[in-house]
Amino acid sequence: MRRQVLLFIFSLGSVLGQVSYSIPEEMPKGSVVGNLARDLGLDVKRLKSGKARIFTGDSAEYIELSRERGVLLVKERIDRESLCRQMTPCALHLQIILENPMELFRITVEITDINDNIPSFKNNEKRFEISESAITGSKFVLERAVDSDIGINGLKNYSLKPTDNFVLKIQSQADGNKKVEMVLHKPLDREKEEQISLLLTAVDGGEPQMSGTVKIFVTVLDANDNAPVFMQSVYKAAIAENSEKGTTLTRVSASDADKGSNGEVSYSVSTAMDSLSDIFTINENGDVILVGAIDYEKAKNYQIDIEATDSGGLSDSSKIIVDVIDINDNEPVISILSKSDSIPESSPQDTVIAMFSALDPDSSINGQVNCRINGNIPFTISTSSHDFYSLVSDSDLDREVASQYNITVKCSDEGVPSLSSSITLTLEISDVNDNAPVFERSSYEAYIVENNTPGLSIFTVKARDADWNQNARVSYILEDSSFNGVPVSSYVSVSADSGVIHAVRSFDYEQIKDFQFHIKAQDGGSPPLSSNVTVKIVIQDQNDNPPQVLYPVQTGGSVVAEMVPRAADVGYLVTKVVAVDVDSGQNAWLSYKLQKATDRALFEVGLQNGEIRTIRQVNDKDVVKQRLTVIVEDNGQPSRSAAVIVNVAVADSFPEVLSEFTDFTHDKEYNDNLTFYLVLALAVVSFLFITCVVVIISVKIYRWRQSRTLFHSNLPVIPYYPPRYSDTLGTGTLQHVYNYEVCRTTDSRKSDCKFGRAGSQNVLIMDPSSTGTMQRIQSEKSILDEPDSPLEVSIMGYQVWPCTFNDGPSCIKFNCTSSWEFF
Secondary structure (H helix, E strand, O other): OOOEEEEEOOOOOOEEEEEEEEEEOOOOOOOEEEEHHHHHOOOHHHHHHOOOEEEOOOOOOOEEEEOOOOEEEEOOOOOHHHHHOOOOOOEEEEEEEEOOOOEEEEEEEEEEOOOOOOOEOOOOEEEEEEEOOOOOOOEEEOOOOEOOOOHHHOEEEEEEEOOOOEEEEEEEOOOOOEEEEEEEOOOOOOOOOOEEEEEEEEEEOOOOOOEEEEEEEEEEEOOOOOOOEEOOOEEEEEEEOOOOOOOEEEEOOEEOOOOHHHHOEEEEEOOOOHHHHHHEEEOOOOEEEEOOOOOOOOOOEEEEEEEEEEOOOOEEEEEEEEEEEOOOOOOOEEEEEEEOOEEEOOOOOOOEEEEEEEEOOOOHHHHOEEEEEOOOOOEEEEEEEOOEEEEEEOOOOOOOOOOEEEEEEEEEEOOOOOOEEEEEEEEEEEOOOOOOOEEOOOEEEEEEEOOOOOOOEEEEOOEEOOOOHHHHOEEEEEOOOEEOOEEHHHOEEEOOOOOEEEEOOOOOOOOOOEEEEEEEEEEOOOOOOEEEEEEEEEEEOOOOOOOEEEEOOOOOOOEEEEEEOOOOOOOOEEEEOEEEOOOOHHHHOOEEEEEEEOOOOOEEEOOOOOEEEEOOOOOOOOOOEEEEEEEEEOOOOOOOEEEEEEEEEEOOOHHHHHHHHHHHOOOOOOOOOHHHHHHHHHHHHHHHHHHHHHHHHHHHHOHHHHHHHHHHOOOOOOOOOOOOOEEOOOOOOOOOEEEEEEEEOOOOOOOEEEEOOOOOOOOEEEOOOOOOOOOEOOOOOOOOOOOOOOOOEEEOOEEEEEEEOOOOOEEEEEEEEHHHHHO
């Protein structure tokens, strides 16, 4: 296969080069036409990034581009004869379009002929009726063979066999075709041979050589010794394209010197070319009539071979050359080669927006096209080469003035009347950062109440940017400055996205009454643009004292628990949260709310008094450990609040409480001497138990001496305390202390309790750091200080003052708090 490459470089407009290739027809699909990237001096990566593609207009795509390899490939089978017929040279004209930046390259692929068509005759046989009186030298026109190939592969020669009576005469014509005639060189004798059979063979010059044949049958007749003769060897005519069928082109004439039937002449169009007999015909008068459609864009002229034959079979031939006159019947065809959907507003003048072609298949002025655009817009059309145009900008663009253009390109030919076509392109103008943000005000002043919550939104500054998208995205920045020697960033902050100014700290009106700072609005462009504004913050005075919880006291190392017996009824007073607010008026009105609780269905908090009471009957299913979070809130604007955690133990005994509340403490500490301490504890408990038994027996024996012994004996009463229990004076969970006086007779087990005076307080404390020993802090008044006073004994958390009367009942005074309702 022979392939030729020619490279031409142009400097006109955007057409950068032209490459020509030559390939034979009938190449298989996928065959390489040429290395386009190498021949144009382009990198394969450029073909990919530029989205290289082939533009062929309305014609079929026979060639395709492989961007990965940078080569042109055969896409469809190419038949030169169907593509170009007899036209030479036969070539495909392509345009390679690249983007970013836009470039145009012209590609010409010449299709060379191969010997793939045999010479052929329209008819398989030809019959003649020739008079035996035909003189030697008489000529008989034979059908010309047609070979679709051209050049050396085209028709080369004819041969006629046998040659007893006829020889072959071939004449070359001006159009390159050959006129084939059969010449009588030996007189005919009907009596000897009435039928003669001949074989006409046409051969081409290709390799291998191909041939076609037609059979000729001659019937020998009697005397007709004069053949028809045309008045002209060549006739000329012209007809406008799209003429109606039945239009007469011209009239031809042939004469025959014979008389009678031998002098009658009939006309016919040569059948060598099928298409001609379908378009033209000739009647008996010699009028050439249009019977088909003619189109200047398909054929600009026709050469018609005609024959004149008399009744004796003698004939003559002539040629009619018909020129087709073009009329303006085609509007320009606009094809977009490449276009940009968007360009930045900062694009310089003469930026290429689109490349397009405007082709008119008409000829002369009918095919001359002028293109223009509509309206007063900053664009113009420039001609890069014949029939190819570029749409370029001719002035500065501003997206803020016009963000989109609908550009209508109208192309008109110069025919009469003029025909035109148009196409509309939509172009987006992309934004560049050419506008700084602008604040809505020249300065701002905002107010905030003192004692605000850090992070509180104070005010919002707003700036607008006429740009779009990222370039219009405004960020707010607090500029570095100081007030009273303190950076302003420790007072306020600004949200970068929304411009909301937040208080970083809680302001105190007594310390700061107002201060100023600067905020910068900066857009997201590159490089960014910015503007500044001054903001003044004025502090307003307001309620600034939150409630203070006095009871229960929150300790750091111990867990204070209020005890609720499981027999407690609805409305049982568990404890009372006591809080104060140093403010006055409605700012000191406190309300109590239960925020969180282990079991919300068990407890409630009095809204005004802070009393924690049960709201249903306590049952065995309730967990021992209850944790309540109480919110104390004042009535100020804005309101202030404090939270307190109250631990409640739902149990009937201290051992149960202690075993459950060990979860509130830290993990137990174990050591190697655990067994020793267990044995020691068991011994102590046993000793105490025996001692108590002895004491009880002694009391029973010496009951009549009990009162005297209590007043004068220094022997203390040793009570039993559960492990890890301690009683600390004056730190109880209730502020109300009750005294009880218990009077008993020597012979009665009934008791009579009377309300007495306030005494000391007792509280149950589970101390995580305790070692398991129990301590009892007694009243400041010691029984050793006044020997004549009653002995104050602490029994099971009660303060007891035993007393006696002469020969009367004995009395025991109890001092207890509500906390001891555990027992």
